[in-house]
Amino acid sequence: MADINRVTLVGRLVRDAEVRVTQGGMQITKFGLAINRRRKQGDEWVDEANFFDVVIFGRMGEAVSRYLTKGKQVGVDGELVQNRWEQDGQTRSKVEIVCNNLQLLGGRGDGAGGGQQSERAASSGNRGGGEPFGGDTGGPVDDFEDDVPF
Numbered sequence: 001m002a003d004i005n006r007v008t009l010v011g012r013l014v015r016d017a018e019v020r021v022t023q024g025g026m027q028i029t030k031f032g033l034a035i036n037r038r039r040k041q042g043d044e045w046v047d048e049a050n051f052f053d054v055v056i057f058g059r060m061g062e063a064v065s066r067y068l069t070k071g072k073q074v075g076v077d078g079e080l081v082q083n084r085w086e087q088d089g090q091t092r093s094k095v096e097i098v099c100n101n102l103q104l105l106g107g108r109g110d111g112a113g114g115g116q117q118s119e120r121a122a123s124s125g126n127r128g129g130g131e132p133f134g135g136d137t138g139g140p141v142d143d144f145e146d147d148v149p150f
Helices: 059-067 121-125
Strands: 008-014 018-021 029-042 044-057 072-088 092-105
Touching: 018 044, 029 059, 044 059, 044 072, 059 092
Parallel strands: 044 092
Antiparallel strands: 008 029, 008 072, 018 029, 029 044, 072 092
């Protein structure tokens, strides 16, 4: 059986993406991603943040780097890579996620994302089931808001 190295995460950027260009002209985009995890501690549920470094190589990073700002919610699909180096006589290592696919999530606003519905869906009581886009016509409603939360 072959080895598998695949990671899928959804989280928020902890800082704006940093973009570098190598001497060979390849663009490298790096950012930090925070993932919240809920766990039970005694009788209470507590949120625990986990932080991951993500790297995008090439054109994909170039295309999305201007949208990768602090607080923005993204979905990342990639693989784990362990970098090793020597510093001050000690061997160091760091695990990063090399992104193969990136999905921008949330709204266009401040990166808070989600939580908003179109007025038509909210007033008709539609909360995720049935036909949110225009009944049995199959097409979107003409007064569809541009700021969709997904």
